[in-house]
Amino acid sequence: MSGSFRRLISGRSTAVLLASLGAGTMATGVLLNENGSLAAEAKKKLYPPSSDFPDLRKHNNCMATALTPAIYAKLRDKLTPNNWTLDQCIQTGVDNPGHPFIKTVGCVAGDEESYEVFAELFDPVIKDRHNGYDPRKMTHPTDLDASKLKHGMFDENYVLSSRVRTGRSIRGLSLPPACSRAERREVERVVVTALAGLKGDLAGRYYSLGDMTEKEQQQLIDDHFLFDKPVSPLLTCAFMARDWPDARGIWHNNEKTFLIWVNEEDHTRVISMEKGGNMKRVFERFCNGLKQVEHLIQERGWEFMWNERLGYILTCPSNLGTGLRAGVHVRLPNLSKDPRFSKILDNLRLQKRGTGGVDTAATGDTFDISNLDRLGKSEVELVQLLVDGVNYLIECEKKLEKGQDIQVPAPLVMFKK
Amino acid sequence: MAAMKNCHNDYKMKFSVDEEFPDLSQHNNHMAKVLNKDIYSKLRGKSTPSGFTVDDVIQTGVDNPGHPFIMTVGCVAGDEESYEVFKELLDPIISDRHGGYKPTDKHKTDLNYENLKGGDDLDPNYVLSSRVRTGRSIKGFTLPPHNSRGERRGIEKLSIEALSSLDGEFKGKYYPLNGMTDAEQEQLIADHFLFDKPVSPLLTCAGMARDWPDARGIWHNDNKTFLVWVNEEDHLRVISMQKGGNMKEVFRRFCVGLQKIEEIFKKHNHGFMWNEHLGYILTCPSNLGTGLRGGVHVKLPKLSTHPKFEEILTRLRLQKRGTGGVDTASVGGVFDISNADRLGSSEVEQVQLVVDGVKLMVEMEKKLEKGESIDGMIPAQK
Numbered sequence: 001m002s003g004s005f006r007r008l009i010s011g012r013s014t015a016v017l018l019a020s021l022g023a024g025t026m027a028t029g030v031l032l033n034e035n036g037s038l039a040a041e042a043k044k045k046l047y048p049p050s051s052d053f054p055d056l057r058k059h060n061n062c063m064a065t066a067l068t069p070a071i072y073a074k075l076r077d078k079l080t081p082n083n084w085t086l087d088q089c090i091q092t093g094v095d096n097p098g099h100p101f102i103k104t105v106g107c108v109a110g111d112e113e114s115y116e117v118f119a120e121l122f123d124p125v126i127k128d129r130h131n132g133y134d135p136r137k138m139t140h141p142t143d144l145d146a147s148k149l150k151h152g153m154f155d156e157n158y159v160l161s162s163r164v165r166t167g168r169s170i171r172g173l174s175l176p177p178a179c180s181r182a183e184r185r186e187v188e189r190v191v192v193t194a195l196a197g198l199k200g201d202l203a204g205r206y207y208s209l210g211d212m213t214e215k216e217q218q219q220l221i222d223d224h225f226l227f228d229k230p231v232s233p234l235l236t237c238a239f240m241a242r243d244w245p246d247a248r249g250i251w252h253n254n255e256k257t258f259l260i261w262v263n264e265e266d267h268t269r270v271i272s273m274e275k276g277g278n279m280k281r282v283f284e285r286f287c288n289g290l291k292q293v294e295h296l297i298q299e300r301g302w303e304f305m306w307n308e309r310l311g312y313i314l315t316c317p318s319n320l321g322t323g324l325r326a327g328v329h330v331r332l333p334n335l336s337k338d339p340r341f342s343k344i345l346d347n348l349r350l351q352k353r354g355t356g357g358v359d360t361a362a363t364g365d366t367f368d369i370s371n372l373d374r375l376g377k378s379e380v381e382l383v384q385l386l387v388d389g390v391n392y393l394i395e396c397e398k399k400l401e402k403g404q405d406i407q408v409p410a411p412l413v414m415f416k417k
Numbered sequence: 418m419a420a421m422k423n424c425h426n427d428y429k430m431k432f433s434v435d436e437e438f439p440d441l442s443q444h445n446n447h448m449a450k451v452l453n454k455d456i457y458s459k460l461r462g463k464s465t466p467s468g469f470t471v472d473d474v475i476q477t478g479v480d481n482p483g484h485p486f487i488m489t490v491g492c493v494a495g496d497e498e499s500y501e502v503f504k505e506l507l508d509p510i511i512s513d514r515h516g517g518y519k520p521t522d523k524h525k526t527d528l529n530y531e532n533l534k535g536g537d538d539l540d541p542n543y544v545l546s547s548r549v550r551t552g553r554s555i556k557g558f559t560l561p562p563h564n565s566r567g568e569r570r571g572i573e574k575l576s577i578e579a580l581s582s583l584d585g586e587f588k589g590k591y592y593p594l595n596g597m598t599d600a601e602q603e604q605l606i607a608d609h610f611l612f613d614k615p616v617s618p619l620l621t622c623a624g625m626a627r628d629w630p631d632a633r634g635i636w637h638n639d640n641k642t643f644l645v646w647v648n649e650e651d652h653l654r655v656i657s658m659q660k661g662g663n664m665k666e667v668f669r670r671f672c673v674g675l676q677k678i679e680e681i682f683k684k685h686n687h688g689f690m691w692n693e694h695l696g697y698i699l700t701c702p703s704n705l706g707t708g709l710r711g712g713v714h715v716k717l718p719k720l721s722t723h724p725k726f727e728e729i730l731t732r733l734r735l736q737k738r739g740t741g742g743v744d745t746a747s748v749g750g751v752f753d754i755s756n757a758d759r760l761g762s763s764e765v766e767q768v769q770l771v772v773d774g775v776k777l778m779v780e781m782e783k784k785l786e787k788g789e790s791i792d793g794m795i796p797a798q799k
Contacts, residue, residue, distance in 0.1 A: 043467075051567035055595070055631050083428050087565070094628050180429045180472075182436035210440065236621065243479050246440050 049073035052087070054094045061106030062317070063093035066124040080117045084110030084178050089118055092238035105129060105318050108238045110178030112171065112305045112313050115320075125317050126310075130375040131414045133321075138415075140311035140321050143378035144291060146284040152387050154277030158394050159328045160366065163273040164286045164383065166323040167266035167314045169305040170297070175315045176240045176265060184247040187267045194296035195251050195260065202289055204253035206262075209245035225250055227264050240265060240315070257282075258289050266314050266323075279328070283383050311375060321375025326386040329355055333365035334400035335393060340408050344396065347411040348389035349373055369393065376415055385412070426461075426470045434458045437472075439479045446491030447510045447702075448478035456505050465502050467559045469495030474503055477562075477623035490514060490703050493623045495563035497556065497690045497698050500705075511695075511702055515760040524696035524706050527763035530665075530672040536772040539662025543779045544713045545751065548658040549671045549768065551708040552651035552699045554690040555682060560700045561625045561650060566632070569648050573632040576647045579681040580636045587674055589638035591647075594630035610635055612649050625650060625700070642667075643674050651699050651708075653678075662713065664775075668768050696760060705760045711768040712755025713775050714740055719785035720778055721750060725795060729781075732798045733774035734758055754778070770799060 053072050056064040067090065075086040093106025107125060109115055115122050115135075123135050133140075154162070169175060170190055173183045192206045207216055220226040229244045230236055252259040261269040270293070272286035294304060305313035311321035335341055345352055353368040371386045396406040429437060434454050441449040452475065460471040478491025492510060494500055500507055508520045539547070554560060555575065558568050577591050592601055605611040614629045615621055637644040646654040655678070657671035682688055690698035696706040720726055721737075730737055738753040739745030747753075754775055756767040781791045 040468075047565065047567035047571075051570065052565050054566060054628060091627060095626070180432065180437060181439060182429070182432035185436060237627075241480070242476060242622075243439060 044077065049076045052076060054090070058097045059093070060098040060100055061093050061096070061104045062125040062128045063090050063106030063121070065128060066121055071120050075118055075120060078117055080111050080113040082111045082113070082174050082178060084114055086118050086121065088177065089114055092234060095237040096233055104234060105316055107317065108177045108315050109175055109313070111174045115310060115313065122317060126320065126375070129318055130321070131373065133376045133415065135309045138376065139308045140375055141378040142311060143380040144287040145380060146287040148380045149280055149283055149383055149387065151391060152280030152283060154279060154328065154390060155394055156277045158397060159277035159330045159390065161273065161275050161329045162277060162279040162282045163271065164282055164324065164326040165269060165271040166312070167269050167319055169267045169313050171303045171305045173267070175267070176263065177238045177315060181243050181246055184243070184263050188247040188249065188262050190297060190302055191260070191262050191268055192251065193300070194293055197296045198253070198292060201255055202253050202258055202292065204251055204258070206249055206251040208249040220250060223256055225252060225259055227261055230265070235265060258285055265316070279383070279387055319374055322379045322382055323374060324379050324382055325370045326383045327368055327370030328390055329366055330369055330390060330393065331366050332393060332397050335397045336365055336367065338400065338406070340406070343408050344393070347409050348392060349385060349412050350389045373414065426464055430462055434461065437461065439475070441479070443482045444478070445483040445485055446478050446481070446489045447513050448475050448491030450513065451509045452506060459505060460503055463502050465496050465498040467496050467563065469499055469563050471503055471506065473563065474499060474506065477619055480622040481618055489619060490701055492702065493562045493700050494560055494698070494702070496559040497554070500695060500698065507702060511705065511760070514703055515706070516758070518761050522761065523693050524760055525763040526696055527765040528672040528675060529765065530669040532765040533665060533668055533768055533772065536665035536668065536768070537663050539664060539713065539772070539775055540779050541661045543716045543782060544662030544775065545716065546658065546660050546714045547662055547664045547667045548656065549667055549709065549711040550654060550656040552697070552704055553653045553655060554698050555652045555687050556690050557687050558652065561648065562623045562700060566628050569628070569632040572652050573634065573647055575682065575685060575687055576645070576653060579678055580645060582681055583677060586640060586670070587638050587643055587677065589636055589643070591634055591636040593634040605635060608641055610637060610644055612646055615650070620650060643670055650701070664711070664713065664768065664772050668711070703759065707759055707764045707767055709759065709764050709767050710755045711771045712753055713771070714751055715754055715775055715779065716751050717778060717782050718750025720782045721747070721752060723785065723791070729778065729795060732796050733777070734770050734799050735774045
């Protein structure tokens, strides 16, 4: 681990030690900045937590449902070791009241410790979002053994493409809402150095967003690889677009089947994809690539953020656990017109999106179908669920083509309680 | 909580200047022109007592590289002390933006409307409306890029108290953004009074739209000639306006109203932020000094297409905008003409320039209508 980061970790340890001694904000304030602490004390008296409690009456998001004045009062003056606050976690949810039909999450983590320091908020949010998963009582299974996947070859008359994505965060560095420019650049350095070590079918190249040529940019757009500066207020209000495009970029292998986004909504987003229906191979490459990247960063003393309560730690609570979205672009001209389509998807624990991704509409009869769940089931379990589900949808489609009737399957159970 | 940012800043100090310095290679704004590693190195360890840091000051300028033709400021203040603590960065920016204004210069404040000469006789066939606006910040509170919900609500509460006590021509009503009825909203839109959640990234990247619409609102008098915006880009924006060309009356009402409001805030021990070097302290360095934009909507279809139009404006120390305000286009030959300066000259002086300049331009327009030349009327640089 580089020298500056060794110092960094020890500095953080001191802060954690102080916090655990119950010294709280005051001690940290005095040690780090004498002037600031006096102002902080006076300000706390003048503005008790009740004066700062957000107006959430028009809001429909998980944060607004979970946050009470009592929780806010308890957490407002706490700091993570990286000095991230509750107000910063919830800003995006305060600024984006949401939609009556779509419940967004409404809060983000600034670092790994956010989920612990602000557990009184994040735990109920996680429960709400992840089907009642209780981080205090349950553990999350991680399983990246692609050999366990069965029936992962789809009928290519229906399935046009297959894709699996997840995210990974680098332990020791703040997440996109909170990171400084130096941290973000360090994430880029760590990841790009590791990716340079990939060989064979995974060998590839990095394109920095700020430095790519116009020709490279056009090619990445044509390949549907290029990501843009976020415009969604859900992300911009969470401070994720700061300093754009500094330290952002895209890596992909020469075969264009394995792609990594650096410093977009997470430290990394990892994507395995192919045209056609060979989800087995897509998932194999996904698992293999992830393991190799993990090994390469570990060689240099880094690791991914992970724990057994929450699985892989990512910026948005909705992506905890596996962070995995496995999906296909599939033609379902008959099934999509059947009134039972939504119910079938619900019971199979699948979600439909337009072919442009989240919040887009479908073009023609082609849908993006993917797993709904992220936390509480392993990668293998979720991809199997997607595979079984899509195979079922294709069977339904074929039946409808022949004028036969279809059945709504029984709902899948998420957790054995 | 503001003080937390102190600590986060000290955490960042573990990284080197090179590691943290922003990439400004694509940028064209005042901040990018001035900021270098030397200045950044000197300032990055500092923070104002409320916890505002140099990274907070410059974030909007880092996120908005600007336009080759339009030079934005690229930085904001988070509190009154920002202008002192980050002098080394802000003084040169202020100098660039305000015609070479030096750190030792003193700014003159003159809100004595009787010092304005003329201004009551602008031809209403050409001058459709007259308006003067400024901003005011309330001492003891941090500014919109930085303030907490509690502070913002405190500002609103104080403002409502102050404004509700006004009477006579200033008697009026407050409409909180988060509580007005549909009918009230439509009326405010029809009157062109309603302000929206900022969409400009210049403002959103500076943190000014946080918690919208909490503690934001509009107050106006019953006559609809005096209007105050609460907690938009500044604590208060104060506007005096009316149809026609009687700028003298608009300015009188402006000065009287402002002074009445200031007295009430002072009584509550929360006067306006002001010092003799920078005048009135506002969020954006471009609005320091008087913070005053006095202007008219004026019909100049012929003059505006004259090749010397821009030069005339520059010499008169005036600026043109479209009738939608900043960054809009003109419609039907009608322009928004206002003073270009804010700092280094007084309110009276700036409004005088508008009055004299617009009078001259209307005379030029009339000459051009008759097919006559205006070459003899081109003014010297003011």
